[in-house]
Amino acid sequence: MKFKRLFFAFGLGMLLFGLPASYVLAYVYCGYHDRTFSMTAYHWNSEFWVNMLVNEANKWNSVHSVLNIGRARSSTVPVGNDGRSVISWIGESDLNRFYSLSWSGAVGWTITWYSGGNCTRITEADVFFNPGITLFTQQTQVPYNLGYQEIALHELGHVVTQDHEDGTLAVMTSGMAVSDVLYTSDKVGWLRSADFSFSVTDRRDMGVFPLRNSGTNKIYSTLSPATVLRGNNVTIRDFTVQNLSSSLVEMNPSFKVYLENTATGTSTEIGWFSWGQFCAYCDWSGNLTYRIPSGMAIGNYRVVAVYQGSDSDNSNGRAVFGTIQVR
Secondary structure (H helix, E strand, C coil): CCCCCCCCCCCCCCCCCCCCCCCCCCCCCCCCCCEEEEEEEEECCHHHHHHHHHHHHHHHHHHCCCCEEEEECCCCCCCCCCCCCCCECCCHHHHHHHHHCCCCCCCCCEEEECCCCCCCEEEEEEEECCCCCCCCCCCCCCCCCCCHHHHHHHHHHHCCEEEEEEEECCCCCCCCCCCCCCCCCHHHHHHHHCCCCCCCCCCEEEEEHHHHHCCCCECCCCCEEEEEEECEEEEEEEEEEECCCCCCCCCCCCEEEEEECCCCCEEEEEEEECCCCECCCCCCEEEEEEEEECCCCEEEEEEEEEEECCCCCCHHCCCEEEEEECC
């Protein structure tokens, strides 16, 4: 099943929020958590999707630990505003019956209740996934396919108080150009969304992403040309590097660029890029050109960049920009 449109909602009675127009106003949020927020994932067969869900929740928890995901094996799922925050799958008829919503054009819904009115403390959040979702694999090429991990990370972003963000790179975009990683806007939004004081241990985190923000559009990386003669150049267009640390300046961050043979997995380094220092919550987008070694074996290759160093989030330290044919 193909999803032509990605649409999420957030709020009491499906309260929808507007989209910011500038980077300065990019961190949209509503509500707050002042204690651990426990949710239960209801499954009635395999738990593999619950394990993936916990992994996505931990990406938010690495910024500020709030989410606690439990699990329950059950053939039924609690619905409605009953004080229990549930995560599960729900069919069209039940989604419409209990929440007056539809899966038409939607792949995930988060319904949130607050204490004392809108944008106060979140007391309950129910997250449901469209049973038509079929992609449960990590992204290995661009453009990305819309899959469960991306949807889960996005919906949990609503649970931790964030709304949609289309002005910058963000998993909270209402569009489809995302992967299951957090970007600087996502982290800043979560840090700023608290209505209480909490301590955060800042962590080193350099990320590289195969897309670039252009206004409200997200442009995927491309490789030019798609077929490259040995000894000639290939250009990576429209990729982004970010320092996702909130206050730590990254000194001498570097990335290596490799060709990975799609048949054998063999890697060949073709270049690198680096900075003397990279300021906190800063990013860079652009194009880079590299020469294909004249002795390279003929074949199909993934072009990837990998962060050279250790940091707090390995999920965003590698980007696959696409595939070229070397002749």
